[in-house]
Amino acid sequence: MTTTLTCFKAYDIRGKLGTELNEDIAYKIGRAYGQIYRPQRVVIGCDIRLSSEALKQATIRGLNDAGVDVLDLGMTGTEEVYFGAFHLDVQGGIEITASHNPMDYNGMKLVRENSRPISADTGLKDIQALAECADFKAVEHKGHCQKYNILPEFIEHLIGYIDPAKIRPLKLVMNAGNGAAGHVIDALEQKFQQLNIPVEFIKIHNEADGTFPHGIPNPILPENRESTRQAVLIHKADMGIAWDGDFDRCFLFDEKGQFIEGYYIVGLLAQAFLLKQKGEKIVHDPRLVWNTLDILEQYQGTAVQSKSGHAFIKDVMREHNAVYGGEMSAHHYFRDFAYCDSGMIPWLLAIVVLSETKQSLSSLVEEMIAKFPCSGEINFKVQDTAVTIQKIFDYYQAQKPEIDRTDGVSLDFGAWRFNVRASNTEPLLRLNIESRRDRHPQAMQHYIDELTAIIQS
CATH class of the missing domain: 3.40.120.10 (Alpha-D-Glucose-1,6-Bisphosphate, subunit A, domain 3)
Incomplete structure (x- = not known):
């Protein structure tokens, strides 16, 4: 009997506890991963959510029953699993995490050897299909699990x-x-x-x-x-x-306590890499782009655009051998980290820039913010994201903007642009707006109000 699993998303697994994700489903996912990829050994870790340890143990049982040995890294961040998957003699990794989702959610991020991402386009649908039908083959030798401390x-x-x-x-x-x-x-x-x-x-x-x-x-x-x-x-x-x-x-x-939008940190880190090596390729997502393109022009970098989402960015980085990739959502990816995202490497690079330039963080980003103000990401709950995106497109079509459909819809009017897309992890519509301050200094709130009215109408 086939059961439909709704926890499989575009590039990872996220679901409501009990109904969409539980220990039985976790076991099936582990078993399916092991049967499809047939790794000899994988690493696994979990975040601090109260449900994570039990889901991890269920996944380990599924992997072991598929004949896979497991190194249990204990309580870890996702990037410790990524690190283990390219640093150790293993052929994959799984992190049990729901990241920033609400308390009653959990999920998984899956990678193959050398931390290659598994997304809907690269095998996640195969795992889903096998977990749904549970057509598991018996194995001669079950795998075993041992604890491993990867922190040092x-x-x-x-x-x-x-x-x-x-x-x-x-x-x-x-x-x-x-x-x-x-x-x-x-x-x-x-x-x-x-x-x-x-x-x-x-x-x-x-x-x-x-x-x-x-x-x-x-x-x-x-x-x-x-x-x-x-x-x-x-x-x-x-x-x-x-x-x-x-x-x-x-x-x-x-240093003034001001939050720096992830968009400008992409520019700052791109600058840090290009100061060392001109001509490097930098991958960015389509939500906010003008500041990144401006920095790359100044410091002789090559821009490569990718669909948003860690699996997509990593694939594009590998394809182009890009030194760095950044999303305005504060995901930052590094060639020397197997093209994976890290939340530790960016601040370490930032203190290098602060030390080398002897400047404050505010002075390093204030010119970027002044030239290309942005709205920050605005989220809307809507009945149907596709219908709403089409409604927005129809409203602005007469103004003949430049259109880009890399991810959702981006419309560029010269003086301002916006991107609107459906979230890959939550039932939300995500909106990002940016403008050129020299053209319309006070226009940002007008754009926000206008688009909000269309979306909520």
Whole structure:
């Protein structure tokens, strides 16, 4: 008997606990992964959600029953599983995480050897089909599971992104949001002390706590930024860093406590790479593009556009051997990290830039923000995303904008542009607007109001 599983999304697995995702479904996913890819050994880890450990154990049972040996990394962020999948002698990895989704959700991120992503286009649908029909083959030898502590090796890798001797004295606020990042922050703090790197860590909400006493860690939501902002101001810090639950995204705050949109961090990191090596390829998503293109023109980089979402970005980066890829949603991808996204590497690169330029973070990004103001991502709950996107397109078609359909619809009017797309992970419509300040200095709110009215009409 075939059961329809609704937890399979475009590039990972996310579902409501109990109905869309439970231990039985997790077992079937592990079993299907093992039967389809037939790896000898994989790594697995889980975030701090209260349901994650049980889902992880069920997935391990499925993998073992498919004949796969498992290295259990324990409580980890997604990028520790990515690191394990390309650093260790394994042929894949699974992280149990719902990232920033609500409390009653969980999910999985799956990779193959060398951390190659598994998305709807590259095998996730095959896993779904086999998990749904449960046509599992018996194996001669079941796999076994052993615990493995990858943290020391992961820390050594991260330290490789900086030159300890060149880091100037800095004070950093670190907000793990009670998610999975705290143990890595603690280990990095210890390593910085051993290497005499003059950086002071001010840690808030550092303890891993699956009840999330301060709310789901998702600093992209304005209401979740205040504790980081206040800590930066109180401690007179040079920068604030906040992470989401599985810490594959980090969010930066300048020394004034101002949240820096991920869009401008893409420009900053692209600049950092191109200062070292001109002509490198940089991958970006279509939601907000003008600042990134401007930076690449200034520093002689080559822009490559990709559909939003980690699986798509990674595939495009591999295809073009891009040194860096960035999404405005605060996902940052690195060639030296097997093209995977990391929430730790961006802030390490940021302190390198702060040290080398001797500038503040606010001064490094203020010109970008002034030239290309943006709305930040605005989310809408709508009945039908496809119908709403078509309604928006029909409204603006007469103005003859440039049209790009890489992801959702992007319309470019010269003085301003916007992208509207359906979320791959939640039932939401996502809107991003940017403009050229020299053309229409005060127009952003007008664009926001106009599009909001169309969407909500």
